[in-house]
Amino acid sequence: MGVPFEALLPYGIIITMFGVSGYGLHYVKRFANDGKKARWNRDLWDRQMMERDQRITGSFRGQSSNHQAPTGFDVSNPWKIESRIY
Amino acid sequence: MRFHCTFGVNFWTFESFQPNTAAMANREARFNQTVLVDTTPMPDHIPKVEEIGATSAPLLSASYFIGDRCKAYNDDFMKCKDESNGRGEFDCLKEGRKVTRCAASVIKDINTHCLDQFKAHWECLENNNHQLWECRRPEVQLNSCVFDKLGLKKTLPGAPEGQVPVHLRPKQKYAQYPGPQW
Amino acid sequence: MPQDMPPTGGYAQVQYKRNIPARGFKPAYYMIGMHVIMAYGFYKYFHGAREQRELAREKMWSRHHLTPLLQAEEDRDQVRRHYADKAREKELLGTDIKVYNSDRFVRPTFAYTPSNLTQ
Numbered sequence: 001m002g003v004p005f006e007a008l009l010p011y012g013i014i015i016t017m018f019g020v021s022g023y024g025l026h027y028v029k030r031f032a033n034d035g036k037k038a039r040w041n042r043d044l045w046d047r048q049m050m051e052r053d054q055r056i057t058g059s060f061r062g063q064s065s066n067h068q069a070p071t072g073f074d075v076s077n078p079w080k081i082e083s084r085i086y
Numbered sequence: 087m088r089f090h091c092t093f094g095v096n097f098w099t100f101e102s103f104q105p106n107t108a109a110m111a112n113r114e115a116r117f118n119q120t121v122l123v124d125t126t127p128m129p130d131h132i133p134k135v136e137e138i139g140a141t142s143a144p145l146l147s148a149s150y151f152i153g154d155r156c157k158a159y160n161d162d163f164m165k166c167k168d169e170s171n172g173r174g175e176f177d178c179l180k181e182g183r184k185v186t187r188c189a190a191s192v193i194k195d196i197n198t199h200c201l202d203q204f205k206a207h208w209e210c211l212e213n214n215n216h217q218l219w220e221c222r223r224p225e226v227q228l229n230s231c232v233f234d235k236l237g238l239k240k241t242l243p244g245a246p247e248g249q250v251p252v253h254l255r256p257k258q259k260y261a262q263y264p265g266p267q268w
Numbered sequence: 269m270p271q272d273m274p275p276t277g278g279y280a281q282v283q284y285k286r287n288i289p290a291r292g293f294k295p296a297y298y299m300i301g302m303h304v305i306m307a308y309g310f311y312k313y314f315h316g317a318r319e320q321r322e323l324a325r326e327k328m329w330s331r332h333h334l335t336p337l338l339q340a341e342e343d344r345d346q347v348r349r350h351y352a353d354k355a356r357e358k359e360l361l362g363t364d365i366k367v368y369n370s371d372r373f374v375r376p377t378f379a380y381t382p383s384n385l386t387q
Contacts, residue, residue: 037213044114045331046216048095049142052338056141063212065204066139067194074128074137077345078121080114081090081381092379095342122381126352128344137341145334153333160336167339172372175343175350182340189337218330219323242326252322259319 034061091115092122135183140193143208146216147225148193150240151232156188192238199235203228219258222267229253346375 029038039046039061050060055076057064093115128134140148153160163181167174196204207228210221218225232238242251256266292298353376357365368374 037215039215041215046142049145053141056139061212063141063143063208064139065141065144065193065197065208067136067190067197069137069139072125073139074345075125075348076123077094077342078123079379080093080118081120081122081379082093082115082118084091084378090379090381092376094346094375120381122379124349124352126348126355128348129351129355132347135344137344138337146330149330149333152337153329156333156336160333163336163340172370175347175373178340179344179347182336182343185336185340218326242322242329244325244329245322249322252319252326259316260323 034059036061090120090122093118132179133183135186136190138186138190138193143212143216144193144204146211146218147204147208147228148196151196151236151238152189152192154238154241155192155236156185159184159188192236195236196232200228200231203231217260218253219261222253222256222258222261225253226268346373 054060163185166178166181170177207224210224214220229240245251258267
């Protein structure tokens with residue numbers, strides 16, 4: 001006995017929507033990482049290095065192998081600050 | 087004027103390596119919205135030095151060569167910091183400049199002589215979450231080029247005797263392709 | 269009236285034993301097989317753990333080699349900001365002030381920030 005095609009429609013929708021979210025996340029992540037594979041399992045060192053990368057190249061994922069830092073690098077270190085009311 | 091609590095890097099240390107009490111006291115900033123940047127240049131009585139412009143992946147790629155050529159300067163600087171009793175920031179500036187100049191010279195030399203291999207390796211690292219074992223093939227080529235041209239060698243101190251050091255093993259168990267890498 | 273008696277020749281045997289053929293191997297073989305599989309697993313695990321230890325060593329040494337140059341860079345920055353703070357204090361107060369009764373370097377935990385944010 002054949003399965004009526006109406007029974008398969010929900011599966012089509014499920015597969016399409018999972019595909020949309022999966023590929024969508026993939027592209028959003030790639031876009032947020034300058035077209036590279038996203039970093040994962042970063043520790044404190046990696047996070048600090050990525051902040052340093054941002055000071056040099058202007059992007060967390062930007063890379064440069066110059067031996068000289070761009071002008072103004074030595075005065076660009078940002079200190080994160082929290083407000084205090086006392 | 088507004089009153090703020092400041093958070094900087096202070097100590098380059100790694101969570102998984104040593105529980106640094108000073109770093110623990112220096113918790114990371116939470117919910118911080120703003121940063122404080124001070125653009126006042128260094129006073130004139132302190133000699134200038136060019137900062138290193140290499141970012142994380144090229145530095146990781148070149149780290150063992152920096153360690154090979156600059157070991158004396160690095161050890162000097164860390165010893166100075168250790169023995170300066172809390173005044174290392176002021177008293178070890180000279181040693182620090184030597185460290186920076188030496189590391190910059192290594193990066194400059196690699197860029198001049200082994201640019202292609204260097205670029206291949208650090209781009210591989212950057213695309214593989216900075217995991218060295220994913221990039222053994224470019225690493226072997228970079229190592230041989232740097233050894234031929236600059237005489238710097240990657241050595242892994244403290245590795246067990248009688249075993250091939252992990253960076254020279256053709257098979258990498260944890261790589262995406264665990265078979266022979268080159 | 270005569271009592272109910274067993275049939276002549278007695279009752280038939282009650283079958284209480286199950287008569288199913290034993291399937292599979294002897295239990296001992298399963299035990300041995302389990303141990304062989306476990307031994308192989310532990311063999312792979314120990315070799316994997318050794319390799320992971322070496323990879324961790326490699327990562328740590330690469331960071332050891334980079335720590336001095338990053339720390340030197342950071343120290344220069346801290347000293348620069350320290351002198352900048354000193355100069356500002358001198359400009360505002362007219363005198364050199366010392367916060368701590370010690371000549372150690374102390375990174376300022378608290379800071380006044382400009383009231384108009386530039387970024």
